[in-house]
Amino acid sequence: MRLFLFAVLFLCSCARAGCEPKIVNIGAVLSQKRYEQVFKDAVTQANQVYGRDKFKLTAISVTHKPNAIQMALSVCEDLISSQVYAILVSHPPQSNDHLTPTPVSYTAGFYRIPVVGLTTRMSIYSDKSIHLSFLRTVPPYSHQAHVWFDLMREFNWNHIILIVSDDHEGRAAQKRLETLLEERETKNKKRNYENLDQLSYDNKRGPKAEKVLQFSQETNLTALLLEAKELEARVIILSASEEDAAAVYKAARFLNMTGSGYVWLVGEREMSGKALSEAPDGLIGLQLINGKNESAHINDAVAVVAQSIQELFEKENITEPPRGCVGNTNIWKTGPLFKRVLMSSKYPEGLTGRVEFNDDGDRKYAHYSILNYQKSRLIQVGIYNGTQVVMNNQRKIIWPGGETEKPQGFQMSTRLKIVTIHQEPFVYVKPTMPDGTCKEEMTLNGVLIKKVICTGPNETIPGRPIVPQCCYGFCIDLLIKLAMTMNFTYEVHLVADGKFGTQERVNNSNKKEWNGMMGELLGGLADMIVAPLTINNERAQYIEFSKPFKYQGLTILVKKEIPRSTLDSFMQPFQSTLWLLVGLSVHVVAVMLYLLDRFSPFGRFKVNSEEEEEDALTLSSAMWFSWGVLLNSGIGEGAPRSFSARILGMVWAGFAMIIVASYTANLAAFLVLDRPEERITGINDPRLRNPSDKFIYATVKQSSVDIYFRRQVELSTMYRHMEKHNYESAAEAIQAVRDK
Template identity: 45%
Template sequence: MAHKTILPLIIIIHKLLVSESQNIGSPPEIITIGGVLSSKIAQMEFEKSVNNLNLLNGRINLHFNSTSIIMDPNPIQSAIKLCDNVVSQGVQVMVVSHPPGGDSQPPISVSYTCGFYQIPVIGISARDSAFSDKNVHPTFLRTVPPYFHQADVWLELLKHYGWKKVIFIHSMDEEGRMILSRFQALAEKEDISVEETIKYEAGDNSFESLLTDIPSFESRVILPISYEATKRSLMGEGYVWIVSEQAMKATNVPVGALGLELFNATAENVHIKDAVTIIGKTIRNLFKNDNLTTVSDVSNSCKNRKSLGETSGKIIYRGLLKERLDNAITGQITFNNDGDRLNPIYYFKNRQPMGIVPVGYFGNKEAMVPALDISDNITWPGNINTKPKGLNIVTHLEVVTLEAKPFVHTRLRSEGGPCGSDKEKFELPCNHVNMSTNVTTEYCCWGYCMEMLREISQMVNFTYDVHISHDKTFGSFEKRRGSKTKQWNGMVGELVSKQADLIVAPLTINPERANYIDFSKPFKYQGLIILVKKTAKSSNLASFLQPFQDTLWILVGLSVHVVALVLYLLDRFSPFGRFKLAKSDDTEEDALNLSSAMWFAWGVLLNSGIGEGTPRSFSARVLGMVWAGFAMIIVASYTANLAAFLVLDRPEASITGIDDARLRNPNENFNYSTVKNSAVEMYFKRQVELSTMYRQMEERNYLTAEDAIDAVRNNKLDAFIWDSSRLEYEAAKDCDLIVAGELFGRSGLGVGLQKRSPWTHDISMAILGLHEKGKMEQLDNEWILKESSECPLEGSAPATLGLTNMAGVFMMVAGGIVAGVFLIFVEITYKRYRGLKEKELELARNAADRWRGNIEKRRTLRQTLQRQRDEQFAAIPINMKGIPLNTNDGSNSSMQGETHYPGKRLSYTEATGSKLYSPPPQPSLPSASSQSESRSVTINNPAYGDLMSQDDNFV
């Protein structure tokens, strides 16, 4: 394993030794740097700088040579000398300056020639925008930035001072168009606008006519400057003039102008040193990294071109684009893809009464990120030291609004008198102009927004006029008739077209509008909600049964009878179901029968008193206690739910919210909509998940919220989707309306302003101040949360029950009465029928008792007679021939006409001589009818005699 690690190390050391020996023994690679300069002094500095490169090569086997010429003012001669004296030397890279006497003439011919032969060129004085075009100058780089890069510094200066609008003055040549284009591209990213662009022909000496309209513009920041500005009093207080490097060199720059100056812009020797230094660093790095091994493919004559492919010139050019020189004399040197220098250093110069004074700088020699540092000791136009606002702020504003209760109420001025005649409310005149007929209608406006406008105007200090929007809409972005481009209409359109300065209305803040207008901080946060008409629950006769479902009622009724049956069985079969009371002679208590058990079960369930018929056994009483607990829970649950269903029952909305199935899956029987060209319509259009609802509403949307609310009230519309503040106000005012569901699509209401309006910040701060002071909450309570006294307050007190709610209970009582009356007739009828049966049975029982009594009487009579007879026979001797009879009066007599013979059985009459017989009193018989009756039997009754004459065994 060790030899595998050592082997690559030996190979690397071997290569280094071989390379070092080759460097020592082989001739160095010759790098020739050419120069086209402005003077002999520059040539000497150039040669010195190139020679200094050879001192820094180290182990890299390179040698730098130099060759240079002085640039000819004639471009053609300059190109010829370049070919004869420089290109012929086989140069790999060029440094080019300007002709003697000034830098006004760019080195175009040198750049063309070197570009054709793929020789990289570093310019040290050319700042024209044309050299940034790589199609024309493919190998040109420069250590100085082009003039149009001043736009970067101007933008940073505007950001530093917070100026958002400028007036841009530029020439109509290539340089003027380039600097305007770059400034507009950068300003758009930073939300800075060019209010007006003023163009002039290059070479014009008079700009007076161009400056005529500047006082009417809002912006007071002007780029750049002309002398005519002083003659038109445009250098007075409030203006800001930022000028270019070229303009700052003029001798008639007015006091207060602020301009730029590039650090070491004209120091040719300094730029020569930096250019040669970065060339040497680049080539050394290329050879060091083996990106470049030879430069022998360069052209040594303008008459031939050795290669059109990958040349050492192209490699060196790409290396220069990537190189960075941090310790350059002119600051950090890096290039962009166009070969232009990045991160240059500029000085800010201010024209003061004593002359031009540096007041700051932009850029940093040590850092990649540019830094800006500017002094407060600046003299501004008008010879003042206070920073101007940079805007001509108009303090009288045009305010647009529209009717949107409760935020804005309107009335015709002709109907209620002049605006402000009602001292209890703050009214403002607000006219409406019909753009089609040009007819003006006079209105008065008042409400939440008008009072807020009054407060803001007092805090920010501006005056205003109010008018109603021409379209009477909030505004949407759509194509107008006969136009292919989209435009804003409504209130937003008036703001975009600058017909109005402010929108003071319940304007929703959304992304579509924010791209074209500014918004203040929200004065009210809200969302979207749905307005529907109340649908009161129908109270049927079974309303009191609502607390329990049908199945529960069935189970409760079944439980009553099951428990009653089980109680009966437990008490019936328990050995302790019958018992005598202790120490009492009373009879024993009876066990619980089925009827009493049923009465007990119902009585416990309905909380009625149970006086008798309670379970007797312990087992049945345990079940009774459990049943009582069950009944308590059932009754308590029923009572609580009955209160919820009847006492606290409220009318409810027909839908549950935005996720209701009737909204998500619309049908022809359910219509809903919003307002056309409104933020709510934009919201549904923007949300993908609500696209179905948007398509459903698109053709049904109303022009105004008032029309839609009336449609809901008149049952022409089932649901209206709109701002929560407005719909809550309408629901509080109209007892038949109600808002459904929860808020969705939350947003804020703000004051609309023109894009980059100077009033945006101040009005936002005023609104925040009103929130802190509680003024906005006061307006909410006064205008939005003020409910109608005619509508009951939800949740404040239970709803009052009416006959419709409790009709079922009364019907139940009436049913009980009817059932009782019906049952009493049934009982009477049954009693009559049973009474007849009982009477017949009683008659039969009486007859049987009478017959049985007669039988008993006869049996008793016979026994009595027989006993008497036996006694008589035993006491009286029998006369065979005839027996004399003693009468009661003591005389003897005998039966007339009859003769008694011995052995003959005498009757009672014969034996006693009596004709009547009174039997002894008989015991009472069971029959009631015979208890008070007494019987007398005539002995000599023929019928009775017949009976008595029968056999002795008669029964």
């Protein structure tokens, strides 16, 4: 009966209310009035697909206002006061203010109401610490780096110059491209590319930025591009605004950097408006497909919002959005959840293609047209389908200078920057003459020693200032011969940190960077290393070596034992202080014997007065007696006559016996044990494998030997022992062995 009454009451309430679905308001800030009808039609179409009887979407729209304050007030009064669940916002195509959607994002974001951007491309909106609830159906300009990266791989360009404006957009593009390059490099570290020529090795390793050049309004663009012109790379990627790009093109044309051999890769901003009027022929640019089709983006955004609201209604209890801004500081509790649902939504059948969002709320899998600027016209020569570049083989690209063949992307410089290291006898470093020249010297055979000027830190001056110095030696002779044979000029400098090159962790992170000569070569500070650099697996993965001019293995340097003289060996049983005390004791005892025998009154007492009185010891006789007792030579005459002197003589004889016995025993022990120390037999010598605390051995820090010991697991015990004793240079290590 109760169940029946409840059913009757429910039916009555439905009849009274009509069981109407919940009204869900969707707001929009559109660029023009004509798009308001497009928005309403999109909402009507979404109601036919989504919601069914649970909710009904209602469209509430306004157009952009002249300034930010009016726009924020309009959002509060016209949209938030109507309790909108989400706000769509476009970017006026003719507006020079790229931050037009900012008032909408700030105002709605304060209440955590999701904002869906339609045509906003600026990278600042990816920063979720500023734009809390913002997502968009277009990618930011910085995502064009993915297309640039794929184009570099498509055309096998491995050396690029990146020129970016010193603003948020330029830095975002730089960061995105550098991340892609680092990821590619990390993947290739595990691969073995030995026995490849340089071109094949570069193709396998992938592209890398030879130089990143930033510029601002105050930058001298001519000087900046001159710096780029001196580099080997001829592929230039530009990220800048229309006005800045136009200025760069003008400066590049003045420096003849838009002709044959050069490649210019740009984005959408750099080939539109003012920039396009100054763009050089052969330019390769990008254009987002449907990027400015506001109608298509409105339809896709409404569909994504409707789909997400349906998912939200099925799973969660939704609280009401805030009503108005005046006196209301409470955020919408369901807002963050709704934003997460929106960002995880997938709409594969959109008018602009598949609609998905990444963790920053930016559009994924965007499609681009790849355009070639030919005779003042933009010709599509390929597309980027969201994952890879697909070129149109039916349309040939016209490259800068009117070339039809793909440029190599680099040029070989005839003036090379050579880095070397002070390592005798391969490279000697001496100061220059007062006039800045090198002193001429001859070898013992009368051959002139060839010297070159090399800049580098002076080790003999505090602070190690960078000064010109004279370098010569085997490696310098080799460099001079190479330059004559290969027809190039050079400038030589010493490595700044004095190291050959090894990988070190950066700030205790997992990222590793090369230091020393390896770091300068890979960082573009040098074109070639001419030094006694050992070939190992780690280095061979990054650079190409010539045929080694010297083959050598591991050599162990020990101090040469100095042979001891035979006379010296007889003195070894006693220390020098003991020898001095024994010699002093002999003479002291002799003097005491003389005095006692001369002045003792008991020595003159005679039992029989008729006997002849013995003569007292003279000083020389006492000395003879003292030495005779010590050396056990026997005393025939000249013995002391007094009782006290004889007692002293007996004590001295006992002492002499102990001294002689100790000396004889120690001498025998020294002669038996005095064998030369066994030589180190090699790396497997027990003294190296199981070292004692007093047995010290070491090598040069961050050298090839240091890398070898660090890499070999079976030598880990040896490496731990030697690591704390390693030296900064070979000269220091050799001197330490000499001073041992």
